Amino acid sequence: MRFTLNGVATNVDAHPMSRLLDVVREECQLTGTKEGCGEGECGACTVLVDGDPVCSCLVPLAQVEGAEVVTIEGLGDDHPLQHAFMNEVGAQCGICTPGMIMAALSLDPDASIDDIKVALSGNLCRCTGYSAIYRAIMKARRQ
């Protein structure tokens, strides 16, 4: 199965019904994407497929053939959102963080706090109470 992963042409030999999450973590060895609930409730496994955030635990590999997949590793180590999450303590246990950042990537530069809440409504955090996450995203957007 051929697709683009973080800008790199990738060819994976796996069952077409493999979960994209497992392919990314196990076949491609990119373990930044986390499994939380495995039912599309928590958003921890969020990746972008052709630019749209999706839960990679609910995506069959066959459906990303030819698509552009971006995981948290695709941001490199120096993305403003990554710095803002660290500086604002938008992460505590860290399991939800990659998914939060991937979901936040789809926001327009002029997004309001309400827009941020809607964009992140598919991501659960059990540590921070969300306000540090929203603050991190607001700060990152001003840079």
Place this chain on the structure above:
Amino acid sequence: MRTAISGLDLHRATSVDDALRMLAEEARTPIAGATDLYVALNFGTLAPRRFVDIWGIDDLRGIDVRDDVLVMGALTTYTDIIRSPLVAERLPMLIDAARQIGGPQIQNRGTIAGNIANGSPAADSVPVFAAADAVVVLRSIRQERRIPITQFYTAYRASVMRADELIVAIEVPRVEGKQWFRKVGTRAAQAISKVVAAGVRGPSPKFALGSIAPTVVRAYATERALASGTPIEQAVLTLQREIAPIDDVRSTATYRAQVAQRLLRRFWSETN
């Protein structure tokens, strides 16, 4: 334990005809956005073993108005709905429902045909379709037929759809009157409904409820009461007699009955 995928068989359809031929040959479960199906796979409760992937069939996408009927392709996602000026103009209550289904990740993948075919009594788009007198377009290699959504379900997660049929589109005629939608769950996002309702306040009022019976319910007796000018408190009593919700993991029969009555009052006062 997750379903072992090694025993699963996936065929990928490149066109509607291709999919219909596969379905005619042997029973296969269509996969669209997989937002329900892969939950079952992840929980190890996925019963079917043979599947046909229809996600790549672009002919099943698109929102259009033909002969004054809103036609939505089977693979229309909630995100497509939220962004559609045609839906905003003709069926705004469907946008209200779509915004409250899952979060953006689910809205990007979940489809209206999937919501209908999955057959959950808690499906949030289905009361909207029921209140709007929507029609499900089913196609097989032999024929195409149109089934009103109110006649589509026969029992809990059971429908008139045959094994060789595929939902290809949903058709919604022009809706006369003010539209209304309300979902009651534990929180705004990412929650499964305890009670969900859609209504149309027009010359003949329409009121549909989800999550209060094995299938979506159109409250016809209540609608008739409202149409004939019965005071709302009388109509609420009619609704009380008309529905029989149950206790389950998400809520209780008593709570659901009370909320359904409140929703009817809200529908009536908010569309006045």
